Amino acid sequence: xxxxxPIGPAxxxxxxxxxxxxxxxxxxxxxxxxxxLVFGVGRVLNLAxxxxxMVASYGILHFVTTGLGTPLAVTLTALGVIxxxxxxxxxxxxxxREMESTVLIATLAVAILLQELILVLFxxxxxxxxxxxxxxxxxxxxxxGNQEMATLVLATISLIGTWLLLSRTRLGLAIRAAAQDREVxxxxxxxxxxxxxxxxxxxxxLASLAGAAVAPLLPVEPRMWMxxxxxxxxxxxxxxxxxxxxxxxxxxxxxxxxxxxxxxIPGGSYLRTAVALLIMVCVFxxxxxxxxxxxxxxxx
Amino acid sequence: xxxxxxxxxxxxxxxxxTCGQVIRIGVVGPxxxxxxxxxxYGATLAADEINAAGGIAIDGKTYTIELVRIDSxxxxxGPDAVSAVERAITxxxxxxxxxxxxxxxMLAMTEVAADYRTIFLIAGAAxxxxxxxxxxxDYERYKYLFRVTPVRSTSLARVSFILLGxxxxxxxxxxxxxxxxxxxxxxxxxxxxxxxxLVELMANAPLPFGLGGKHVGTWRPSxxxxxxxxxxxxxERAGAHIVFTVFSGPVGVVFGRDWGRxxxxxxxxxxxxxxxxxxxxxxxxxxGAYMATVGIYAEGVAVTEKTLPFMARFRTKFGQIPLYxxxxxxxxxxxxxxxxxxxxxxxxxxxxxxxxxxxxxxLGRVAFDELHDSIWGPGYVTGLxxxxxxxxxxxxxxxxxxxxxxxxxxxxxxxxxxxxxxxPPWVADHWRGAGE
Numbered sequence: 001x002x003x004x005x006p007i008g009p010a011x012x013x014x015x016x017x018x019x020x021x022x023x024x025x026x027x028x029x030x031x032x033x034x035x036x037l038v039f040g041v042g043r044v045l046n047l048a049x050x051x052x053x054m055v056a057s058y059g060i061l062h063f064v065t066t067g068l069g070t071p072l073a074v075t076l077t078a079l080g081v082i083x084x085x086x087x088x089x090x091x092x093x094x095x096x097r098e099m100e101s102t103v104l105i106a107t108l109a110v111a112i113l114l115q116e117l118i119l120v121l122f123x124x125x126x127x128x129x130x131x132x133x134x135x136x137x138x139x140x141x142x143x144x145g146n147q148e149m150a151t152l153v154l155a156t157i158s159l160i161g162t163w164l165l166l167s168r169t170r171l172g173l174a175i176r177a178a179a180q181d182r183e184v185x186x187x188x189x190x191x192x193x194x195x196x197x198x199x200x201x202x203x204x205x206l207a208s209l210a211g212a213a214v215a216p217l218l219p220v221e222p223r224m225w226m227x228x229x230x231x232x233x234x235x236x237x238x239x240x241x242x243x244x245x246x247x248x249x250x251x252x253x254x255x256x257x258x259x260x261x262x263x264x265i266p267g268g269s270y271l272r273t274a275v276a277l278l279i280m281v282c283v284f285x286x287x288x289x290x291x292x293x294x295x296x297x298x299x300x
Numbered sequence: 301x302x303x304x305x306x307x308x309x310x311x312x313x314x315x316x317x318t319c320g321q322v323i324r325i326g327v328v329g330p331x332x333x334x335x336x337x338x339x340x341y342g343a344t345l346a347a348d349e350i351n352a353a354g355g356i357a358i359d360g361k362t363y364t365i366e367l368v369r370i371d372s373x374x375x376x377x378g379p380d381a382v383s384a385v386e387r388a389i390t391x392x393x394x395x396x397x398x399x400x401x402x403x404x405x406m407l408a409m410t411e412v413a414a415d416y417r418t419i420f421l422i423a424g425a426a427x428x429x430x431x432x433x434x435x436x437x438d439y440e441r442y443k444y445l446f447r448v449t450p451v452r453s454t455s456l457a458r459v460s461f462i463l464l465g466x467x468x469x470x471x472x473x474x475x476x477x478x479x480x481x482x483x484x485x486x487x488x489x490x491x492x493x494x495x496x497x498l499v500e501l502m503a504n505a506p507l508p509f510g511l512g513g514k515h516v517g518t519w520r521p522s523x524x525x526x527x528x529x530x531x532x533x534x535x536e537r538a539g540a541h542i543v544f545t546v547f548s549g550p551v552g553v554v555f556g557r558d559w560g561r562x563x564x565x566x567x568x569x570x571x572x573x574x575x576x577x578x579x580x581x582x583x584x585x586x587x588g589a590y591m592a593t594v595g596i597y598a599e600g601v602a603v604t605e606k607t608l609p610f611m612a613r614f615r616t617k618f619g620q621i622p623l624y625x626x627x628x629x630x631x632x633x634x635x636x637x638x639x640x641x642x643x644x645x646x647x648x649x650x651x652x653x654x655x656x657x658x659x660x661x662x663l664g665r666v667a668f669d670e671l672h673d674s675i676w677g678p679g680y681v682t683g684l685x686x687x688x689x690x691x692x693x694x695x696x697x698x699x700x701x702x703x704x705x706x707x708x709x710x711x712x713x714x715x716x717x718x719x720x721x722x723x724p725p726w727v728a729d730h731w732r733g734a735g736e
Contacts, residue, residue, distance in 0.1 A: 016537055020530045027527075124332045126553045126574075128585035136562050142533055143562045218526045219553050219583070227526055262519070262530040269531055270488035270522040 015140035017263050021256040023144060026152030027214050028251035031228050032235040033158055034206030036247030039236065041166065041179045042199035044093060045104055050225035050232060051111035052204055056081050056211025057220045058118055061129045070132040070212070078208035085204035086197060093200075094193070111225060119222045131216035151213040158206060159248055165202075166244075175199055230273070238280045240293030249291060253279065322366045323356065323645065325635070326394035327628060328385060328409065329401055329424060331371035333550075334577050335625045339399045339424060341618050342626030343367055345610075346633055356636050358643055365632065368392050372409065374402040375524075375549060381405035382412055389416045395645060396421070398448075398631045401548075403427035403491045410434075414441050417647055419654075422447040423631040424624075426456050427491040431671045443651050446672040448634060449596070449627030449663060451683065455676035457495040459594050460544070460570050461502055463685040465511050466697055467542055467569045467592065470723055475731050480513045483535040483566065485555065486546030487523040495546050495571065496520075503544075516540050523549040532564045541731060545570035545593070553583045560587025565730035567723055568592060569685075578620035581691060588688060590724035595686035596624040596663055598695035600717035603664055603684070610662040621693060630661035678703045678713045689722055696721040 035049040059077030064070060088110050096102040133146035166172035177185040178195045186192050218224060235254050239246025257279050258272040265271070283291065327343045329336030347365040350356065355364040370388045373380035381402075388394045389412070397413055397420040400406040406425040413420035422430060422445065431452070434442040450456055464482070471480040482503040486492040496518060503515040516538040519531040528551065535543055543566040547555060552574035559568060569592040574580060576595045580588050599621070602608050610629060614622045622629075638653035639645060659666045664681035666674050674681055678701075685697030695718040702712055 013537060016530075016533050020533055024527075024530070119332070124337075125334055125579055126550055126583045128557065128583055130585060131561070134561075143536065143564065145529070145562055148529075216585075217529075219550060219557070221550070224526070227524065259530050262521075263534050266517050266519045266531075266534060268520065270520050270525070273522070 013263060016142050017256070017259055019139055019142040019144055020262075021252075021259040023148040023152060024255035024259055025252040026148065026155045027217065028228075028231055028235055028255050029248045030151055030155040030158065030206075030210045030213055032232045032239075032247040032251040033155065033162065033244070034203045034210065035232045036236050036239070036244050037162060037206065038199060038203035040242040040244050040247070041175050042196050042203070043179060044097065044196070044200065045100065045107070046093070046200075046203065047104060047107040047229065048088075048111040048114065049107075049203060049207055050229040051114045052081055052085055052207040053210045053214070053228065054220075054222070054225040055084070055114055055118065056208040057129055057215035057218075057224065058122055058127075059208075060212055060215060061127055061220055064130055070130075074208065074212040077211065078205055081208045081211075082201050082204045085207075086201060089197065089200045094196075097196075111229075115222045115225065122222070124222060127220040129215040129220055132212070145217070147213075147216050151217070154209060154213045155248075158209060159244075162202070162206075162244065171195075171198065227273075231276075234277055234280050238283055238290055240290030243290070243292035246290060246292030250280075321355075321361055321363045323363045323396070323639070324366050324368055324392070324394045325632065326368045326370045326385075326388040326392065326397045326399075328370045328372050328381075328388070328397055328399035329625065330374045331369060332373070333375055334579070335401050335424065335548075335573065335623060336371065336374075336399075338620075338623040338626040339401075339628045340367075340369055341614065341620075342423075342622060342629035343398065343632055345614060345617060346629045346631075346636075350632065350636055356639055358639065358645065363639075363645075365636070368394050370394075370397075370399075372400070372405060374400075374405040382408045385409045385412045386416075389413070389418050394418070396635060396650075398628055398635065399423050399625075400425045401625065403430065403489070406430055410442075410445050413444055417444060419444045419446070419635075419647055419650060421631045421635055421654075423449050423628045425491070426450045426453045428452045428454055428494065429490075431673050435672050436670065443672075444647065446654055446668055448631040448661075448666060448674055449681075450624055451676040451681055452673050453491055453494050454498070456571060456594060456683070457498045458676070459683045459685070460495065460546075461499065461511065462701070463569050463592065463594060463697055464499065464503070464542065464544055466685065466721055467567055467723075468511055468513055470721055471541055471567070471731070474723060475728065477541060477731060480541040481516045481539055482511075482513045482542050482544055483516050483538055483540035484518040484544045484546070485528070485531060485535065486518065486520055487525075487549060487551050488520045489523050489548065491548065492546040499544050499546075499570075513542075521551055523547075523551055525551045525554060527558065528555050529558045529562065532558055532562060532566075535566060536564050540566050541727075542566060543568050543570075545572045547571065548573045550574065553580075553588075556580070556584040556588035556591050558587075559591075560584060560589065563726045565727050567727045570594070573623065575688070576621075576623050576686065576693070580688065580693070589691075590688060590722060590727075592685065592687040592696070592721065595684045595693070595695070596627065597622050597693075598684050598686045598717070599692045601684060601695035602716050603682075604660050604662060606660065607662045627663060630659075630663055630666065633661065634659050634666060678711060682713065684715070684718075685721070687721060689719065694719045 063073035131147040133150045235250035239250030254276040257276040261272040262269045329339035355362045401424040471477045552572040572593040575591045575593045642649035642653035698713045699718040
């Protein structure tokens, strides 16, 4: 393969890598945040998380197509996704919540169920969600989509908002208490089931926001949840299961690994996800609990 | 009660008679995707027309065509494709197979067809190796395989080189860029490897034998990649004027959307199957305008007298412009023609008749070479160069094509309805005055 490297001085390539890596980090972090929250705090390994992001993308697509503005479309979609998500949680996940392996299978089943439902309702063709922030801006000579920048901002706001909720509010205290020890939290008068449902609802809300931010950047089709699930799982595990901060940093590492492959090994850019996952495996060899796994208990 | 019973018996007898006069054709494809959907549409249109016209007469008996939809799920790796074809032959009792899409899956599926000595007319997969090295090396085993559409990878590559040459000429003449720089972006799939290797070679070779440009890099994203923004940044950074695309799957949509959305100043041309679809502009959010690709059908371009009527019927029935995989339409007609000439459904007789095919289809004149591959070139199937202009897929090649200016200086090929190629406006604006 005659894969000539990029022409020009090294700095522009570094700028490319930094800017593209940061943008991709925002996309992955947005997806990983909700998943990390539901597992880290709710202790539910919800493999259907990215399927709810897929449903949210279709919801926004549907409402925008019918003529609603993006803010209203996102609000209605978020409400719908939370309602559907909580109903599915109540029927499929809550009854088996204490059995982790069963939760895995149940949430995977929910994801496939949602995929097939969307396939029936919308068909298989690739759709496009219009960007709330169209156009692009040049930063350090790199073309950067405005929607990508918005995603990065939204991911940051979501992260700070979630952190504030967990650390500065009574609800956050209850959530952390329930996550540490459900029995003791129950004895202290916390309605543990209600708290878990709230965490799940927060997760569905973050999935909806991810749909609003990321869907205009990715092809919308019923199987669009599969690839992000791999990345999200990898980011959360790399960061250390249970650590919100770790999930986001894991997402950043994977994103930069992918972008580095594209720029440094152009002819092997199809290997970018594989290389990113390989880095994850290498980290496990040194820290089997993930980057922030050890501090997970403390964080919670 | 007695008359009701008599009616039932009559119906069963008539039904048995009908069952005995049916030719079952399995249409193989990734049915959840547009490529497979159009394989099915093309086949159903042809089968309906043939059945409505009285079916296929063989030895005094009239046969009707019954299609069997075989979802090979070829977009995803796995054993589904082989199982689907084996089930079609053994359980669903198909007499013939047509279609197929992914080379990797087709290699396995055609082995099954060869095992069961079932004729398989390929309509969707391009890799040379599906026939080359098989039909010529072990005729007895692989004589059951023919390819109607598309033409083989190397011929597709030739067409795409010609299109690349057209776009490079546009850069030379309109923008004064003597040696346009070419990047290659190709999905990671077996069929694309030959095309990539050849274009890398040809882009750098001097005129008139090569394309007289400069190859600045090759990027190979996954066929299922969900973003190629980083690849496009790298291509822009490499200083490319033109990006040569080699896409057959959904990544083609991702490319079109990211390229248009970020207004990357490179002109895309090459192979992008998704860009042949009616829903291209919708799928890319309108960002796929000016995408140029090898194609088979284009608005108003009459390759043969059958092309435009077929497109009109296809659009009326399915509301879409046909993709190249809808070449199953011609495939059914070619098979029906061969069965008629053979006067039999017996495989060897039909193979002999297929080998003698000389049929004017919607794609051009179809005849098979010694590898059972559809012949490419002037007077046969050539394919088209298509570009999205003003919301419509227009044909820009062949317009005034001189296939062999040295040996046949008077031979000029052009189809009615073709229009000139247009450099995307923001690309032209970016490079105007940059003549090098």
